[in-house]
Amino acid sequence: MAKYSTGGGSGDTGGSCELCGATDASLETVNIAGARLQVCASCAQHRDDAKGTSSGGSDDSEPSREKRAAQNAARIHDAQQADASHWEDGADYDDDQLPYLVSDYGRRVTEARQDAGLQREELAEDLGIDESDLLAVEQARATQAGIGGSVITALEDRLDIELADT
Numbered sequence: 001m002a003k004y005s006t007g008g009g010s011g012d013t014g015g016s017c018e019l020c021g022a023t024d025a026s027l028e029t030v031n032i033a034g035a036r037l038q039v040c041a042s043c044a045q046h047r048d049d050a051k052g053t054s055s056g057g058s059d060d061s062e063p064s065r066e067k068r069a070a071q072n073a074a075r076i077h078d079a080q081q082a083d084a085s086h087w088e089d090g091a092d093y094d095d096d097q098l099p100y101l102v103s104d105y106g107r108r109v110t111e112a113r114q115d116a117g118l119q120r121e122e123l124a125e126d127l128g129i130d131e132s133d134l135l136a137v138e139q140a141r142a143t144q145a146g147i148g149g150s151v152i153t154a155l156e157d158r159l160d161i162e163l164a165d166t
Contacts, residue, residue: 019043096148099164106140112159113138127154 016023017040019032027038030047039046048065102108113123120138124131129151136145137155152163 017043019046096150098142098147098149099152101142101152101163102165105142105163106138108161108163109134109155109159110138112161116159123158127151127158129154 015027017027018037019039020043022040022042027040028044029036029038030044030049031037032039032043032046032048034048113120116123118126120134121131124134127134133145133147133151134155136142136147137151142152155161156163
């Protein structure tokens with residue numbers, strides 16, 4: 001059975017890997033997930049240091065895994081900002097922010113549309129919006145669907161209802 005250590009014990013593993021329990025004549029001490037363990041060669045690949053070399057302590061010359069991840073994320077972000085061509089032109093959601101909506105806005109839109117005798121496709125066409133956007137509002141998924149405030153305003157005006165939470 002594998003033994004797990006945080007490095008506080010005597011260090012005697014009885015000749016078995018502290019991760020997999022395999023008996024191996026050549027055990028090495030490595031840091032894995034912040035713990036110093038004596039492991040076999042196949043388990044040593046899971047060590048914390050990126051180079052794959054065993055070290056008796058922390059190697060201050062190599063950045064931590066978290067620091068490397070943050071550096072990589074920053075490089076990706078910088079590359080995306082340098083080439084923003086993948087963003088669609090003219091999409092400025094700050095100009096069409098979704099207001100806070102009343103809790104039952106989906107039900108209100110559905111009932112008002114039905115009371116007006118309109119099919120979903122008729123109302124969407126009348127307002128010049130996609131039917132899928134109207135369906136998202138009726139299903140109370142406006143936020144998830146990225147519906148803009150202009151759609152909510154158009155629905156309020158056309159159906160004479162209040163959807164924005166004031």
